[in-house]
Amino acid sequence: DAKTTQPPSMDCAEGRAANLPCNHSTISGNEYVYWYRQIHSQGPQYIIHGLKNNETNEMASLIITEDRKSSTLILPHATLRDTAVYYCIVRVGDDKIIFGKGTRLHILP
Amino acid sequence: DSGVTQTPKHLITATGQRVTLRCSPRSGDLSVYWYQQSLDQGLQFLIQYYNGEERAKGNILERFSAQQFPDLHSELNLSSLELGDSALYFCASSPSLRGRAFFGQGTRLTVV
Numbered sequence: 375d376a377k378t379t380q381p382p383s384m385d386c387a388e389g390r391a392a393n394l395p396c397n398h399s400t401i402s403g404n405e406y407v408y409w410y411r412q413i414h415s416q417g418p419q420y421i422i423h424g425l426k427n428n429e430t431n432e433m434a435s436l437i438i439t440e441d442r443k444s445s446t447l448i449l450p451h452a453t454l455r456d457t458a459v460y461y462c463i464v465r466v467g468d469d470k471i472i473f474g475k476g477t478r479l480h481i482l483p
Numbered sequence: 484d485s486g487v488t489q490t491p492k493h494l495i496t497a498t499g500q501r502v503t504l505r506c507s508p509r510s511g512d513l514s515v516y517w518y519q520q521s522l523d524q525g526l527q528f529l530i531q532y533y534n535g536e537e538r539a540k541g542n543i544l545e546r547f548s549a550q551q552f553p554d555l556h557s558e559l560n561l562s563s564l565e566l567g568d569s570a571l572y573f574c575a576s577s578p579s580l581r582g583r584a585f586f587g588q589g590t591r592l593t594v595v
Binding site: 412415416417418419420423461469470472473474475476 | 520585
């Protein structure tokens with residue numbers, strides 16, 4: 375079973391920052407937080423991952439709270455192409471990847 | 484392009500038949516995952532292989548089997564097909580047991 379809780383859907387205006395929350399209150403010390411997204415039946419795409427420090431790459435930023443019980447994925451300037459289902463996953467380094475229901479993000483023009 | 488190749492892209496077959504889905508991982512990736520996604524459903528983990536050995540099993544039916552070959556490509560065999568097996572089947576690969584996975588574009592299986 376997925377170990378994360380995400381809102382089923384969110385809206386964000388184009389050009390604004392999209393902040394997607396994820397709760398993982400039972401996360402253990404050696405579990406990483408991963409984010410993937412799936413754009414309309416395409417193969418899921420890796421976005422970012424982290425253990426306890428905040429991370430940033432060319433796609434997004436990941437903010438993990440100090441107690442590691444929740445995190446936020448930030449898409450700094452959302453575009454229509456960011457409309458997708460976003461999955462937050464907690465995973466031990468060599469564990470299988472289990473997807474939950476994710477958040478369906480709608481970018482509004 | 485993730486570098487993971489799945490064939491065929493589309494497959495239509497009749498109930499009771501058997502099909503084989505193929506996955507070529509990214510060059511050098513040792514780990515392969517298989518997932519099933521039914522219409523408007525989530526991604527269900529089926530099975531994971533690492534360097535030819537089964538590593539983890541999910542909700543994979545007994546009618547389904549998989550293997551990873553010495554050249555690291557993988558095949559998912561689905562037999563005695565039922566209408567409910569109609570779905571997108573995704574393969575993913577990663578360099579090791581750790582780190583991010585790269586997904587193929589899927590095989591859309593339709594059972595009629």
